[in-house]
Amino acid sequence: MDEQKVLSIKGLLDDTPEEYLSHKEKYENSIRKSVLFYKTLHSTEDENMSVDEKTKLNFRNIVTSAIFKDNSPFMLHNSMFIPTIMGQGTDEQREYWMKRAKNMEIIGTYAQTELGHGTFIRGLETQATYDPDTEEFVLHSPVLSSYKWWPGGLAHTANYCIVMARLYIKGKSHGIHPFMVQIRDEETHMPLPGIKLGEIGAKLGFNTVNNGFLGFENHRISRDRMLMKNAQVLKDGTFVAGSNSKLTYGTMVYVRVLIVSNMANMLAKAVTIALRYSAIRRQSQPKPDEPEPQILDYVTQQHKLFIAIASSHAFYMNAMWLWEIYYSVSLQLASGKLDNLPELHALACCLKPLSTIDATAMIEKCRLACGGHGYMLSANLAQTYGLATAAYTYEGENTVLLLQAARSLVKAWVGHVKGRPLKGTMAYLAGDSTVKAWDGSIDGIIQSFKVVAIRKISSVVKILQDYEKSGLSPEDAWNKASVFLTAASEAHGRAVLLSVYKSEMDKRAAVLSPPLRKVLLQLVDLYVTYWALEKVGDMLLYASITDKDVDELQRRYIELLAAIRPNAVGLVDAFDFRDEILNSTLGAYDGRAYERLMEEAMKSPLNAEPVNQTFHKYLKPFMRGKL
Numbered sequence: 196m197d198e199q200k201v202l203s204i205k206g207l208l209d210d211t212p213e214e215y216l217s218h219k220e221k222y223e224n225s226i227r228k229s230v231l232f233y234k235t236l237h238s239t240e241d242e243n244m245s246v247d248e249k250t251k252l253n254f255r256n257i258v259t260s261a262i263f264k265d266n267s268p269f270m271l272h273n274s275m276f277i278p279t280i281m282g283q284g285t286d287e288q289r290e291y292w293m294k295r296a297k298n299m300e301i302i303g304t305y306a307q308t309e310l311g312h313g314t315f316i317r318g319l320e321t322q323a324t325y326d327p328d329t330e331e332f333v334l335h336s337p338v339l340s341s342y343k344w345w346p347g348g349l350a351h352t353a354n355y356c357i358v359m360a361r362l363y364i365k366g367k368s369h370g371i372h373p374f375m376v377q378i379r380d381e382e383t384h385m386p387l388p389g390i391k392l393g394e395i396g397a398k399l400g401f402n403t404v405n406n407g408f409l410g411f412e413n414h415r416i417s418r419d420r421m422l423m424k425n426a427q428v429l430k431d432g433t434f435v436a437g438s439n440s441k442l443t444y445g446t447m448v449y450v451r452v453l454i455v456s457n458m459a460n461m462l463a464k465a466v467t468i469a470l471r472y473s474a475i476r477r478q479s480q481p482k483p484d485e486p487e488p489q490i491l492d493y494v495t496q497q498h499k500l501f502i503a504i505a506s507s508h509a510f511y512m513n514a515m516w517l518w519e520i521y522y523s524v525s526l527q528l529a530s531g532k533l534d535n536l537p538e539l540h541a542l543a544c545c546l547k548p549l550s551t552i553d554a555t556a557m558i559e560k561c562r563l564a565c566g567g568h569g570y571m572l573s574a575n576l577a578q579t580y581g582l583a584t585a586a587y588t589y590e591g592e593n594t595v596l597l598l599q600a601a602r603s604l605v606k607a608w609v610g611h612v613k614g615r616p617l618k619g620t621m622a623y624l625a626g627d628s629t630v631k632a633w634d635g636s637i638d639g640i641i642q643s644f645k646v647v648a649i650r651k652i653s654s655v656v657k658i659l660q661d662y663e664k665s666g667l668s669p670e671d672a673w674n675k676a677s678v679f680l681t682a683a684s685e686a687h688g689r690a691v692l693l694s695v696y697k698s699e700m701d702k703r704a705a706v707l708s709p710p711l712r713k714v715l716l717q718l719v720d721l722y723v724t725y726w727a728l729e730k731v732g733d734m735l736l737y738a739s740i741t742d743k744d745v746d747e748l749q750r751r752y753i754e755l756l757a758a759i760r761p762n763a764v765g766l767v768d769a770f771d772f773r774d775e776i777l778n779s780t781l782g783a784y785d786g787r788a789y790e791r792l793m794e795e796a797m798k799s800p801l802n803a804e805p806v807n808q809t810f811h812k813y814l815k816p817f818m819r820g821k822l
């Protein structure tokens with residue numbers, strides 16, 4: 196592929212930094228780039244291309260897809276619209292809609308959340324009433340709170356939409372089901388009759404995803420537009436329920452798993468930027484007769500950043516492990532075997548919250564570690580934070596998901612006490628809940644995290660039971676204990692994150708070169724030791740650690756920082772982000788941060804002229820006392 200084609204990637208990037216565009220221009224620019232990106236991404240290999248050209252084409256596709264997947268108006272098309280067709284459509288529906296969706300003949304989104312409900316899916320108010328006379332569903336938004344609100348791409352981009360609506364047949368509600376709805380004319384792109392569409396306005400981030408609102412006024416769709424893999428409505432209006440009503444929620448489980456891997460990626464980008472900058476930035480003079488040191492040599496800076504490298508690895512390993520479980524459960528669901536769905540749901544309800552909580556906090560720490568220049572939008576740390584922190588809320592708000600996980604943990608524990616066997620990732624709950632003596636080994640610390648989880652789960656169950664014995668209803672007892680329920684879920688999630696990271700690395704260690712094995716296992720040690728110190732209260736309470744052990748842990752932690760320091764830049768370079776993807780004045784591979792900061796500054800529209808017109812219009816008369 197000639198250099199010109201590679202430059203087309205640069206054509207995808209902006210001459211005018213996005214920060215200086217209006218809200219409307221940002222969206223329009225993002226559509227331009229997304230269309231170019233899809234054309235680039237889907238430019239096919241022709242048979243007479245050399246191997247080298249095919250390799251370069253594939254590489255270019257990887258680069259372009261990495262640049263645009265996070266903030267594009269097409270985001271929901273790929274991440275939810277297509278997966279829902281795959282997961283909720285019949286074979287015939289999949290056959291028809293997948294072809295159109297994959298070819299980008301249609302652009303879709305996923306509309307579940309409403310102005311009045313996001314978490315509580317069973318409270319959704321959009322109505323889909325079946326009319327057997329015409330064999331149609333009538334979609335209607337009865338009140339303002341029933342308007343769909345938030346779906347990405349919904350405002351001006353998508354012309355089709357999966358609508359999660361409450362199904363009514365002969366006045367009876369049959370719960371929430373997915374409906375394929377055309378919302379705009381395929382030629383004119385005008386909203387169809389009975390459909391109100393618009394954009395929800397500027398947000399903390401995601402400002403080119405085109406999140407919108409959607410209201411229906413008795414809009415009719417044919418019966419075959421209900422995605423009927425999991426439940427059906429026959430022509431005469433007979434409702435055929437699925438094997439499990441929660442199969443309708445399958446897309447959410449899929450995306451929650453996707454988010455764990457995405458947090459690994461987000462955090463890797465942020466720590467690449469912050470660590471590279473820390474390698475070139477020199478500041479202060481602790482030793483009078485020596486030059487200013489790299490700020491990366493300050494141990495406090497290493498403490499801020501190295502855990503982010505290890506956490507990105509940990510999220511990636513856990514995500515790959517979780518994907519394997521997701522695929523095997525999906526195959527089981529396809530054959531009607533549902534009994535492993537609850538565990539997958541509980542795992543996703545732990546790992547999605549913990550990965551987004553940690554990634555959000557650590558990305559912000561990466562920004563703070565870059566001082567004033569980290570505060571520049573051209574550093575691309577604030578925007579990365581904005582993207583990551585959204586994941587705390589979407590796809591299941593974190594508190595709510597941790598409470599969902601607690602639901603499964605409480606049921607598992609109560610069953611265990613009654614003699615029911617525990618299985619899968621909860622099997623350890625049957626283990627010994629007392630730590631004989633603190634074992635400062637990595638495996639010993641991970642075992643201590645499991646003991647903490649066992650003790651927190653068992654104690655919160657006791658609290659629930661005491662509340663109920665005191666006369667509280669199960670619901671009130673649950674609410675009253677909910678702070679400790681989320682803490683128990685977090686403890687379980689920590690134990691899973693740590694043990695999976697360690698075991699997945701151990702599996703891979705055998706095939707690594709000795710130097711690489713040493714560095715990667717140092718990161719595992721750092722991760723486990725960091726969290727033991729972060730959770731030292733739990734360790735003291737449940738894991739019989741002594742103050743002497745804590746002192747030893749602290750010393751070991753500092754030694755690990757020193758051991759990792761020589762490889763720190765190499766570890767972030769190994770994430771292998773191109774400058775175009777990092778899109779950061781501070782994180783570029785060549786380390787020319789100051790020159791790039793100045794180059795970006797000169798792109799500010801204000802720098803187009805030495806004197807702004809407000810001097811003559813306002814300032815001068817003001818300063819002359821003439822205003």
Ligand SMILES: CC/C=C\C/C=C\C/C=C\C/C=C\C=C\C(=O)SCCNC(=O)CCNC(=O)[C@H](O)C(C)(C)COP(=O)(O)OP(=O)(O)OC[C@H]1O[C@@H](n2cnc3c(N)ncnc32)[C@H](O)[C@@H]1OP(=O)(O)O
Pocket residue numbers: 264265266271274275305307308313314315316317347441442444445447448450453454457536537540582583586588589590591592595596599602603
């Ligand atoms: C920059 C980033 C770039 C890319 C990132 C990658 C992808 C991003 C893609 C998209 C992001 C952008 C857009 C975001 C889209 C959205 O946000 S879509 C909307 C998402 N909404 C939600 O997730 C709603 C969350 N709420 C719920 O899931 C549920 O309402 C609930 C919280 C679980 C509570 O529901 P309910 O009250 O009905 O449930 P319970 O009574 O508590 O439990 C009932 C039983 O059902 C089981 N259950 C619940 N949910 C599921 C599920 N999903 N799967 C399987 N089973 C489920 C639950 O365990 C109970 O079982 P029981 O204990 O046996 O009774």
Ligand SMILES: Cc1cc2nc3c(=O)[nH]c(=O)nc-3n(C[C@H](O)[C@H](O)[C@H](O)COP(=O)(O)OP(=O)(O)OC[C@H]3O[C@@H](n4cnc5c(N)ncnc54)[C@H](O)[C@@H]3O)c2cc1C
Pocket residue numbers: 271305306307308311312313314315344345346347401406585588589590591592593594595598
């Ligand atoms: C950037 C972004 C993109 C999005 N994209 C889409 C999209 O494409 N499609 C779509 O359908 N939706 C989308 N959403 C909406 C998202 O799914 C919802 O915001 C999310 O499910 C949370 O619901 P909510 O906003 O109603 O918050 P609420 O549920 O109202 O949460 C508010 C507070 O109430 C608490 N709370 C709620 N219920 C409980 C409970 N049972 N127990 C304890 N505390 C509780 C929460 O913990 C939280 O603190 C998007 C959201 C964002 C931020």
